[in-house]
Structures are given as C-alpha cells and as structure tokens.
Amino acid sequence: MSKKKIAVIVTAGVLGFLAVCYVGISIYFYQVFYPNTYINGGNVSDASPEAVKEALLDSMKDYALKVVPIDGEPIVLSGKSIGFHYNFDEVDEIKKKEMGWAWPVKFFTRTEYTVEAACEWDQAKLDQEIDGLRCVTQEMTAPSDASLVIDESGVHLTEAVKGNTIKKEALKKAIADTLAEGKPEINLDASGCYETPQITSESPEIQNELKKVEELCKAEVTYNFHGTEEKIGRDQIWNWVRKDGEGNLYIDEGAAYDYLCELAYRHDTVGVYRDFWSSRGYTITVDPGTYGWGTSVDSEIGPLMDDLVNKRVVRRDPAYYMTPYPGVDPNSPDDIGNTYIEIDLSGQYLWYYINGELIVSTPITSGTMSTGHGTPSGVYYVCSYSRNIVLTGDDYRQPVDFWIQVVGGIGIHDSLWRSVYGGSEYLNAGSHGCINTPYDAVSNIYWNIDIGVPVVMYY
Template sequence: MGERERRKKKKIIIGSISAVVFLLLILYFGMAMYFRNHFIFRTEINGWKVGGMTAAQVEEKIGDHVEDYLLTVFDRDGGKHHVYGRDIGCKYVPDGTVEKLLKEQNPFGWVVSIFKQKEETTTLTMEYKEDLIEATVKDMSCFIDENITEPQNAQILLGEDGYYVEPEVMGNRMVYDRVLEKIKEAVAEGKESVTLTDEDYENPEYTKESLQITEAMANIEKYADMNITYQVPGGEEVIDAEQIQKFVQIGEDFQVELNEKEIEKYVQSLASKYNTYADVRAFHTSSGDTVNIGGGDYGWIINKTKEAEQLKADLEAGVPVNREPIYSQRAFVEGADDIGNTYIEIDYTKQHLWFYKEGALVVESDIVSGNISLNNGSPDGVFKIVYKDSPAVLKGEDYQSNVTYFMPFAYNVGIHDASWRKGEFGGEIYKTSGSHGCINVPLEVAQTIYENAKVGTPVIAFYREPVELTAENCKISNAYSYKEPEEQPETTP
C-alpha cells in the first residue's frame, strides 16, 4: 500500500473516532443538561424510585402514594404499632425538599448512576386530620386497658431470711399526650418509624437502684449486724437478727425507723419471762414439805419504760451491747432461784419462824402473828425486809407500842419484839389474841435477826390452810390470800 493510501486511511479512522467522540460528548452533555431537571438514573427517595423524573413528577408520585404511608411505632419492649396514612387523612404537602434534592445532585454524574444506585432519605412534610390521628392513637393496642400493666415501685419487704428489695415493675402504661405528640411529629415529617422511650411512659418513682432504697438497705443492714446480749438471772438472753428485724420499719420515702411498739412488745416479753415479782414459787419448808406461795412484792422487776428507751438507744448507736436489763427492783440474790439460802421463813399455821443465813440456821422461834378472828391476819407471800429500825414506836388507830427492834416487810407489817407477851408465843394465841398483823417474837430472837439480816433479805410467809385476808395492809402488800371484802347490804332503820 502506498504512502498516499495510508494517509487517507488514517484520516478516515481519525475522522470516525472524532465523530464518535463528538457524538458521545453531545450525548454526555445532552444527558447532563437533561438531568439538571430530572433525577439521575437509579435514584430512590425514601424508597421510592424516582430516576428520570422531574421534581414535580416526584411530588405527584409521593402524593399519589400517600395513602400507602405507614408509620411504625416501636415501643420500648420491642413491640410494633402501626399508624396508616389513610386512617388519619394523610396528605403530602410539598415544601421544596424534592426540588432541593434535585438541585443538589450532580447532573454530570449520570453515567456513574447507571452502575450505582443512589439512595436519598429526607423529611417529607405531611398533613393529617387532628381528630383522626387522635382517635387512631387512642385505638392503638397499647392503650387498651386489658393490655396495660401498671408500673410499680420497687419495695423493701421482710421475708424469711430478712429484708430484701422487690424490684420495680416498669409496666407499659404510656403517657397518651406524649405518644400522640411524638407520632404527630413523625407523621408531619413523613418518617417511616418512631421509637418510644422511657419519657413516653408512666414509670415507677423508685427503682431498686434508687438512692432512697440503697441507703435504706444499708441502714437495715446496720441494724441486722447488731449484737445485743442481756445478762439475766440464770443465764443470757440474746436478741437475734430475726427479732431485730421486727424492730425495723420502713417509713415514708423509705426512711428506716425503729418501731417503738415492737420494742415495747419485746421488753414486755422479756419482763414476763424474767420478772419474778409476786411469782408463785414452790418453796421447800423447814418442816420438810413443799408449799406453793405467791403474792408479796419480792423479786426481779424490769423497768419496762426505761429498758425500752435504752434498747432503742442501743439499736440507734449500732454497736454491740452486753448488759443487764434495767431493773426497777432487784432480788436479794442473782440466779433463777432468787431467794437463795439466806431468808426468813414464817409458818403462820405452825406459828413458827426460822432464819437462815447462807444455808445455816441462825435462829428459830415460836411467834404470834395477826389476829385472824378480828380480820387482822398477817399477809402471806414472798416479801423482803424493807428497812430496820431500833428502837421504834409502832402506832395504829387504837394503839401505840414501844419496841426495841422493828423490821417491816409488808407495808406496815414487820417482825418485832413484844415484851407484853411475857414470853408466851406459839400455839393458837394468834387466832384470838394475835397482833394487828405484825410478827411478835421474843426480844433475843428479834435482836439476832436484826443484827444478822440485811435490808432486802427475803421473807417467805405462808399459811398451810386456806384463809381469806381482807385487811388493808394485806391488800397494799399484795398478800397471796387477800380477798376483797364483800359489801354489806345497807340496813333500813
């Protein structure tokens, strides 16, 4: 082939290529001009395919499909609720958003769009009918009573193993006004979904993590760790954790308080268990038998008022305690047998007295006690020497007597010498010529007792046969055999 032909062929090839390039450029720029007013290929807006459409066409398409609008409402438990556009009179309101998206696209990028999808998500303004959307929200299943679980506060409860926190119940009761407002906003913006949060619900005021509850449990633990031990006659009494838990009560706003009534109740049980005041005792007599004798004023008495106050103070202090109860009266000796082996025994029936000191008989003697026939019978029971007086003057309504030794044990009744007896004691003298209630003994016996018996020494006085004591001193001294005198009928003159 000649040079001339080669040049001709080359010109043809170059011309063809140039023509193709020119045509492609015309096509490229022509399409670019086209896509200045149309969305480029494979464009989607909020899931709608809008490639090749103008803004007006897109808006018309959105408007045509607005009845198919669906808002999915997700609750905090993952449940789904739906709001349909057709149910709320939904209508699309163009606001320039589509036009803005069209202007923001790069029309020269239309070639790339052939191979790559372009997805746009934007807010599309919607209108709805107020009454329809309100009714639709009210009809949602989450607002039907049978589907609602009410919220419940966390609680502090007392179980078998102590106090514990019952967790809150979040429930699912929604706040209608808040949910409605949130749905309105979502619909107005054309959103496809909206998620409800805690602020859209009625929530418990207190959860297990609330400061009030955690602090309350810490205070309860403080009480539960308390260790209170009483030293009581015959041993120990320990207040265990179960009992302490009964003292604790939860007040308003989970304030941990001590229940004073429960404390008083416990102290009463303590007193009932360990008070021996006026208890009936099985007493082994000097005659070798056993008598049951109660009444009198001897024995342990827990001061319930002061002990309750002290127990509350101990609990509030939160430190271990090991102590005696607070007593308003103590027995002569410690231990379950609070009479011990130092005491005065008076057998009214046998008209005899024994005085033991540390188990040894110090003195015994016949006596003369109160005149039974004149209702002056001496009080029976378990008493104690209240005080000792020497010399003493004994006074009554119709008598006055000087004695050397006087040791009262039951109100104004006591043991004393009686010189006017001229050495005659015992037998049945007391039945007709007895005293006004005191225990008459020989001078030397009174002296021995006076010199050896301490104030507080127990006095056990008893009858072996049933008697009815009606004297005032028997009433006041809580005599075991005291009986209220019967009222005498009035006589008509």
C-alpha cells in the first residue's frame, strides 16, 4: 500500500475519531451547563438544570408574610400554611437556549445569568387563611365622612374616620400581589384594603366653606389690661362665626360680648377681695368694694365688632367705667398705691397717706352695729366732696362743714355734736353708717383730698 493511501486512511480515522468525540461531548453539554457558566453569581459548570434548581431552592429561606392591619397587632401568614413555594423553571428555559455543539467556544468565555424565582401557592389554602384573619373576622367600624357644622356654639370641623372595614376582594388581590413578588410584609392600609370616607377635610365642599370662615377670622385685637395682654385672634373669632338662614356667615356679637365679659372677670379688680398691708403691721384680706379696674363691656363691644368686621390688627386699652387713682402703676398687682384713706372699723381708727406719707391719724366713730347701721367694709373711693351741706335721713337733719362721699350715702364728715371717738362707741352709739371724724382731722383730709382716692375699710 502506498504511503499516500496510508496517509489518507490515517487522516480519515483521526477526523472520524474527532467527530465522534465532538458529538459525544456535544451530547453531554446538552444535559449540563457549559464551563464558565454562572447563575445568580454561582458557578454551575457541568451541573444539570435539576441540580442547579435544587441548589437555588436550598438557598431560599422558609417564606412568611407579615400582615400589618390598621389596628391591632401584625399577623404572620406562614408560607407552609398556604403551600407557598419557589419555582426556578427558568433554569430549564436557559438550558434549552444553549446549543450543545458550541461547547469549544464556552471553554474560553464566561457566561452569567440571573434567575428570578417564580412564587407559587395553593389558592384554596390562601383563601382559607384570609377568611380566618382577625382583621376579617373582627367587628368592623365603618368609615365616616368629615363634616363642617356652624351653629350657635361656633364652627365645628369633624375629621373623617377611616374605620377598619376590610374590602375583601381588595385584600385578596393585595396579598396575592405581595406573594407574587415574594415581599415579606404588606401594610393593609397603604395597600388600599379598607373602605375609605367619601368626604374628608380636604374635600372641596369643606375646604370652600373653611376658606370663608378663615376670611372672617383675620382680625387681631390685642388688649392691654393694665399690664397684661390679651389677644383676640383667629382662635377666638373661629368660635364666634355663625350662619344665618340664607347661609351667610357672620361674627356673632353676643359671643364676642360674652368673651369680653370673661376677660373683664379675669382682670377687673372692682368687686374682688384684696390682700392689704394694714397700718397695724400685718396683712389682712379686705372685702370687695367699688374701687379698682372695671371694664366697660357695653362701651367696648362696639369698637371690637368694628375691628373684627374690618379685619383690623390693633393694640389698645379696653374701655373702663372705673380706673384706679391716677399715679398707680398699671403694671402693679396692687392698684391701691401709696395714696389712700385706711379705716380700721374694729379698731375705730383712720389713717390718711399721701404718696406714702402719713397726713392724718385719728380715732373715728362709724355706723352703729346694734341698730344694723354698721359701716360697710370694702375698698371704695372718694366719689365727691362738699362744704356746708345738710345730711338728711328718716329721722334726722344734720348740717356738717365737711362732707367726703365714699359709697352711696356713706361718707367721712365732721361731727361737732360728738365729744368721744374711738373705743366701743360704734357698737351702740355710733352713726347711721357714716364715719364721724374730729373736726380738725376731717378738715385736713378735705383740703388735701382728690376724687378717686381709695378708701380701704375693714373690720
């Protein structure tokens, strides 16, 4: 046999062998992944699709879904209870797309794939679990709409209430969508699983009405109550808004008047008890009287309403029907000051101070206690003073040289017919209520007195 023929035979044999090897290896790689192949970051060279799927399943933890309701504790839904499992059949699809005969190239080429697990479960078991959830079986509170009521007590905005009424079909779909994505938690409220109110405080019908109310509440009136500020603004006016029969909004004057009365009660000192440092050297509590700060609500309501209606921002003192004696520090809690007449009715004694200096110190005789003419205690003030008048009553007419009116028909005056002052005269032989004072003492008071000087009388 010639050398040429031998060479042909050998070559043919070698090629046949190589062909058989290529086909055999190709058949092998039709069943396993090529070298240098990676799935989800793991090397799967020479691994079958089944082996790869088992490895991927082993890497997954047991699944559980945390269900968070709008109220109460979260509920854990076990994956086992609903037949939940992962499906990695995509691995098979990847392997089918590979061509087994391309294996020589793959030895020198890195190939990477990412496989997403498909989540599957038993729908019948899931429905059963959902039906048993506490948020489904508990007593439910239906949602309620927001409302805006304007009545005789002001504006009342009631916010909408969500309640906890489950929408069953929405719940099933939301849980199914969460399972399909393999997420570990679902918030039922955020997922739209509850019935919701039709009208909220943000709804146009309520917002439009609120804007009208707010428009009425733009004024701001700041009062200075002798050193203490009180602001009337949006928070107060809001409660005074009313609606008439035609649906028009307005500010109720009566409500504003009542609030001014509250401020007057809070800050007025007319008619209140006071602590007073007496000339005896100790503090006493003096009964209410007619002296002090007295707010004139009737005079103030008109200007206030005008400011409110015209939405003004102003600061001012309120109108007063009574103010303390001029010179008293308006910021001081003591509105009696250092100029006053002090009368101890039990001790039957009078002191008169001007700017803290004692001007008169004298015994007196006050109203007769046994006949019911006792002089009233309290903090009053000098209303008027006159010379040479005649005091008259049911059974007397008595001329006096000096008359200093304190409260009503009671005043301080001279009493030349009386020779004894102080002591116990007032118990059975006193006046009809006035303060009988020695001539020289009352004269000194008279020529140094002003209208409004406080007169503090106490037992």
